[in-house]
Amino acid sequence: MSESKIIDACNTFCPGPLMELITYMKQANVGDTLELLSTDDGSAADVPEWAHKAGHEIVSNEKIGEIWHIKVRKTK
Amino acid sequence: MSQKISIVCVSGTREKLQMAAMIASVAAATGDAVSVFFSMNALTYFIKGHTAGAPTEGEFGKLLAQKGVPPFKQLFKQAAELGDAKLLPCSMALDLLKITKNELDPEFGPATGLTRFLSQSEGGQLLTF
Numbered sequence: 001m002s003e004s005k006i007i008d009a010c011n012t013f014c015p016g017p018l019m020e021l022i023t024y025m026k027q028a029n030v031g032d033t034l035e036l037l038s039t040d041d042g043s044a045a046d047v048p049e050w051a052h053k054a055g056h057e058i059v060s061n062e063k064i065g066e067i068w069h070i071k072v073r074k075t076k
Numbered sequence: 077m078s079q080k081i082s083i084v085c086v087s088g089t090r091e092k093l094q095m096a097a098m099i100a101s102v103a104a105a106t107g108d109a110v111s112v113f114f115s116m117n118a119l120t121y122f123i124k125g126h127t128a129g130a131p132t133e134g135e136f137g138k139l140l141a142q143k144g145v146p147p148f149k150q151l152f153k154q155a156a157e158l159g160d161a162k163l164l165p166c167s168m169a170l171d172l173l174k175i176t177k178n179e180l181d182p183e184f185g186p187a188t189g190l191t192r193f194l195s196q197s198e199g200g201q202l203l204t205f
Contacts, residue, residue, distance in 0.1 A: 012144045015102050019146065019154050022105045026158060053106050 002031035010039045010067060017043045018050060021072065025056070028074045033059060036070045044068050078107045080200025082193070087205055088117030090130040090137040090148070096205040097151035104159025109200070112152065113193045115166035118205075120173070121149065122165070122181045149181075156183040164188040 007024050009017035017038040024034055036047060047070045048058050059071035081103050085096050096112065104110040114122065121130060130148070132138055139145075155161035165180055167187040177187050 012146065015098055015151070016144065016146045019101055019105065019151070019158070022158055023154070050102075050106055 002029065002033065004033045004035065006035045006037065008037045009043075010037050012038075012040065014040055014042045014046070016040070018046055021047065021070075022050070025054075025072070025074055030074050030076060033071055033073045036068075036072065038068045038070065039066055041068070043070060047072065078109065080109045080197070081111075082197035082200055082202045083110065083112045084202065084204040085112060085114045085118035086116045088120065088130055089133040090140055091133045092205040093118060093121070093130055093148040094140055094145075094151075096203070097148035097155070099203065100155040100161050101151040101159070104155040104161035107159070110155060110159060110161035111164060111193070111196060112155070112161060113164050113166060113188065115169045119165055119169045119180075122152075122163075122184060123173075123175065123179055124181060153181075153183050164193065166190075 007020055009020045017036060017040050021034060021036045028034060044061060048061060051058050051072050055076055057073040057075050059073050061070045083096050083100055100110050100112050120126060152163060156163055163184045165177055165184055165187055167189045170176060170187050177184060
C-alpha cells in the first residue's frame with residue numbers, strides 16, 4: 001500500500017525545505033506521496049525543478065494562505 | 077543531466093561557507109557529482125568538537141544566524157549523506173594545522189593534494205568561495 005505523509009518545513013529557509021523533502025523521499029517507498037509544507041516561496045519553483053531532474057512526479061503545487069502545499073509522488 | 081561540480085572553500089566567513097554549503101547540498105541531492113575541497117580558514121570549522129560560529133563578512137551574515145536557516149555544517153553533512161558529496165580536506169592545511177584526517181568530522185574523506193583534486197575536477201565546473 002502506498003502511503004501519504006506530510007512534511008512540515010514551514011519557517012525554514014532555502015534550501016531547508018528541499019533538503020527535508022529529499023531526506024524523507026530517500027526513506028519512502030515507490031508510489032508513496034509526500035506533501036511538503038513550506039513558507040519559502042522559492043520552494044514552489046525549486047521543488048518541481050528537483051522532482052523533474054530526479055524523475056519524481058509533482059501531483060499538485062498550490063499556495064493556501066501563506067503556505068505552499070507541494071505534493072510529490074515517488075516514482076522510482 | 078547530472079554534472080560534475082567541484083567546490084573550493086577557502087574563506088572562513090559565514091556568508092561564503094553558507095553559499096558553498098547550499099550549492100553543495102542542492103547539487104549533490106539532485107544527483108550531481110560533488111566534491112568540496114576545504115583549505116585555509118574554511119577547514120578549522122570541521123575539526124571534531126569545534127562549535128564556534130563563523131564571523132560574518134557583512135550585514136547579511138547576521139541574518140543567517142536566525143532560526144530556520146540551515147547551518148552550513150548541517151548542509152555539508154546532508155550533501156555527503158544524501159548525495160554522496162565528497163568532503164576533502166587539503167593535505168597542506170592538515171600539515172600546517174598539525175592534525176590528521178581522523179581529527180575531522182566523520183563525513184570527511186581522505187587528505188587530498190591539489191594535484192589529485194585538480195585532476196578529479198577536470199571537465200567539470202569549479203567554484204571557489
